[in-house]
Amino acid sequence: VKAVTERLTDKQQSLLQDVEAVGVDAIVAKTAELVVQHTIDIPRVVVVPTGEVRYGYKPFSLDLSSLNLQPAKRDIVIQSLETNEQETMTAQVGIVESRPENYIIHALVDYDDISYDDDAELIYALANQTVEHLRSYLSSEDEVNNVLDGNRALLAKIIHTQMAENFWEEAAGYEVKVSSGFTPLKLCAYTATKGQAINSYRDTVNSKSKIKQMLFGNFNKCLYPLQKFDSDTERRFAVMVERDCEKWFKPAKGQFQIYYKSGVETPEYVPDFVVEMDKQVLMVETKSTQHRDEKGCWSADVLAKAEAGAQWCENASQHLLANGGKEWKYLLIPHDEVKEHNTLDSFVQRFTYTSE
Numbered sequence: 482v483k484a485v486t487e488r489l490t491d492k493q494q495s496l497l498q499d500v501e502a503v504g505v506d507a508i509v510a511k512t513a514e515l516v517v518q519h520t521i522d523i524p525r526v527v528v529v530p531t532g533e534v535r536y537g538y539k540p541f542s543l544d545l546s547s548l549n550l551q552p553a554k555r556d557i558v559i560q561s562l563e564t565n566e567q568e569t570m571t572a573q574v575g576i577v578e579s580r581p582e583n584y585i586i587h588a589l590v591d592y593d594d595i596s597y598d599d600d601a602e603l604i605y606a607l608a609n610q611t612v613e614h615l616r617s618y619l620s621s622e623d624e625v626n627n628v629l630d631g632n633r634a635l636l637a638k639i640i641h642t643q644m645a646e647n648f649w650e651e652a653a654g655y656e657v658k659v660s661s662g663f664t665p666l667k668l669c670a671y672t673a674t675k676g677q678a679i680n681s682y683r684d685t686v687n688s689k690s691k692i693k694q695m696l697f698g699n700f701n702k703c704l705y706p707l708q709k710f711d712s713d714t715e716r717r718f719a720v721m722v723e724r725d726c727e728k729w730f731k732p733a734k735g736q737f738q739i740y741y742k743s744g745v746e747t748p749e750y751v752p753d754f755v756v757e758m759d760k761q762v763l764m765v766e767t768k769s770t771q772h773r774d775e776k777g778c779w780s781a782d783v784l785a786k787a788e789a790g791a792q793w794c795e796n797a798s799q800h801l802l803a804n805g806g807k808e809w810k811y812l813l814i815p816h817d818e819v820k821e822h823n824t825l826d827s828f829v830q831r832f833t834y835t836s837e
Contacts, residue, residue, distance in 0.1 A: 520704065525660045527658045679697070683720060702723050718753075
């Protein structure tokens with residue numbers, strides 16, 4: 482109240498009279514109430530490594546079973562216009578390397594995450610495996626060099642992809658820093674066709690392949706007036722949360738700044754939903770069962786995101802529960818379970834994912 486009063490300068494006397502007529506206390510109280518109603522308490526959670534950080538690649542054997550590259554034809558035919566005599570010569574493309582492995586090694590070290598000094602033994606071993614594989618089905622050393630010269634970038638990409646699957650990193654420890662404070666919701670920008678209609682989230686979508694281009698509205702509990710959904714599963718889940726929760730939203734990129742490991746990359750993870758209930762806040766991922774194997778296990782990418790999200794929720798909960806806030810839980814829900822007769826409480830009981 483004091484801060485608002487001090488901000489009212491002499492040039493705002495007419496406004497001051499209106500404010501005093503209502504009462505500064507009442508205006509500040511109403512404004513604070515509206516802010517609480519239209520946001521969810523999101524703490525700032527930062528995890529930083531402590532001590533020495535070590536990383537590298539585990540030794541492994543390449544899977545080249547599906548690789549069957551063939552040499553390219555590089556013959557140039559020279560024909561004399563006077564005599565019509567022809568002769569053939571072979572064109573040389575690219576830099577000729579002193580040894581076959583160098584075609585691959587020079588392409589591999591162009592990747593920022595591969596260090597020649599640190600990874601030399603492994604990349605030489607992988608390059609040698611690739612050369613030996615080519616020799617196993619090509620008829621001559623010239624054909625091997627031909628394939629290596631013309632496909633060095635492709636071969637390096639194949640090897641780098643498999644190296645990423647064998648990347649490791651470890652630190653002496655990790656420190657979690659959690660700070661409270663008002664974290665505003667990120668602005669959302671959606672692309673839409675001029676004059677495009679706003680669809681009710683309750684309406685059944687007949688052409689589900691076009692749902693990503695559609696805008697949805699008519700929400701009562703969403704913190705944004707409009708939302709887009711990546712699938713009809715998300716739309717149906719929105720119907721459930723509108724019925725069962727206090728408020729919810731679909732986070733924009735950068736809202737939580739959660740990152741997960743995907744090989745050597747650390748992309749940002751953006752969960753599907755954040756849902757506030759009476760006693761807890763849910764971070765929710767609805768995932769197609771196509772990401773499960775025949776044993777029902779989720780893919781490595783899905784589990785990496787779930788681990789990062791669940792760890793964030795646990796760190797946030799420790800801070801919030803100690804300061805009068807609500808517990809956060811991470812839910813990983815199969816898409817075929819999103820049916821209107823289910824409830825959020827049942828999902829919490831069945832699909833809460835905890836960090837390992």
